[in-house]
Amino acid sequence: MIATSLSLPKKALKVANFIPGLVHTPVTPFTRDYRVDYDLYRKIVQFHLRNGAEALAVQMHAGESVSLSDLEQRQLIELAVTQVNGRVPVIAHVSDSGTAIAVARAHHAENVGAAAIVATTPYYWTPPPSMLIEHFAQIGSAVTVPFFVYYAPEELPGVKLGTDTVMTLIKQLPNFAGVVDASLDWQFMINILSNAWRVRPEFQLLSGTEYMVSAGAVGATSMFSSLAGVAPKLARRLYDICRKEKYFDARAPQEMLAELRQIIKRAGPAGLKGAMRAMGRDCGEPRPPLDPLPAAGAQKLTAALDALAPLRDEPRGW
């Protein structure tokens, strides 16, 4: 354990009372020549707000954060905050390879009105635990809003987030509010919460995807959803049942969302935008180096979505 003298919290921290709830994670739309389509972005934000989002987390990996310049990321967070206009909290994703770059982005996000910050383990590098702690500690202490760590070992396989690291960060960062889990790993989730709650009872586990039943059963309070752009009603139904802890009743919507996720996954990285297009909400194609969805893939995806009964109740178009 690292014994660091703590600087006192800068303000009364809002850690304890911020539970993000159902968090939609919008895509970032591009024009045909790969420029950010800011007008369409506004429309996307509106769509999410009208369709059940209790918070937005902007430019997550579903929003192709890694394919956006620093300037674009800053403009998009500003635009999101302006467009949302206080209706729901906006969580800013600030991950980068270099600690200082992520720190500056976090600082900017708070200044323009982000309600919380989220960051992953750094891209490409595989720092030892002490430097991983340093990375997160610098980002978290750059802001006074709640700070969440996003853990996605399948996307970022080089670095493991251990319980010891989480416990050290809790000691160091008064605003370290929780872990957004995309590991889907029961042992990890249980270990984090069972240890963290002993020292910070308000510490949160947030499900990083729609696999909410098992996460909720072991204590997750919130759910990040990219599929909410495709099937917002289904995401809402699953989340509401889980928040009431009626997990047996949640099995059916959970299985439907699992099926939807697998269909989109099979279509490849352009699958999410392809599915949004199939629902009448064209957001363009992903930026390179991701491939666009080929015509045959799009047809197959549309056919699979058409065959999915639960999608019949979902909104088409904007």
Add this chain to the structure above:
Amino acid sequence: MPLILKGVMQSPVTPLKHDFSPDLETFEKLLDFHIRTGATAISWPHHKGESLNLTIAERKAFAEVAVKVVAKRVPVSIHVSALAVEDSMELARHAQRIGADAIIAITPYFWKPTSEGLYDYFVRLGTSIDLPLIAYNSPSYLSGLEFTGDLTRRLIERLPNFIAMKEASFNSEKYLEISRAALALRPTFAMISGVEFLAPAVPLGGAGSYSSAGAICPNLCKELYDTCVAGESKRARELQFKLARLWDLFRDQYPSSLKGGMVAMGRPVGPTRPPLPTASRERQAYIATQLEELGILDTEPHGW
């Protein structure tokens, strides 16, 4: 073959004498202990039973004792996975011959067969006997070799005796791919959690667990299962967290520390065969203090 598995099932450790030779007498006591404390089925030898450190002849001898001592009080399944597939086939035939109720098998060791190779293996195994077959999925211990939803579906369609899966990915997505495929085709199919990961599994259709801590704290395991089935989420979480602390204690060089902990519970079962270490006296003492701190010594049976 109407074998429905559910509840807290026990996979006993393998008692050994101080010279590492089989201790069949203690094995008999252990089987009786598990059944007396509520096991709904017995399955031996999982990795916890040091399966891979026993000779094929030893495995047969223990299996015969298991079937004889349990004497149909609960179903007995025999784990037949061995390094060589031909040995697994032989263990499966033996299990049938001695009157076991089912066999269980993991994806093959060491080799990295294709999904066709996996399919062929389980078909060959499953059709070689007239007993229910339980599959065992443990991707993190077998370099990613695993049951997909598709493989599960194909095997269920092919094998009428494929009735259950020991699921040890402990991963929501992997679990759901298997459970969705299996339960849609065969509603009585039993998804059985490895260790005691019941709280995240039961709401998704999980039928029970192959217990890891059952030789230490059968009451706690049973209470967790009952609480999960009753949908008491908050209480289930508390119990699951407590069992996670125990798992942290035992998972290191499993089952070495588990055997070490059984000493503190008055149920010594001897050493662990190399290359696994045997829990030292210091380690045993540490485990005993942890069990005391968790209240296990007060709430769980001591001795046989």
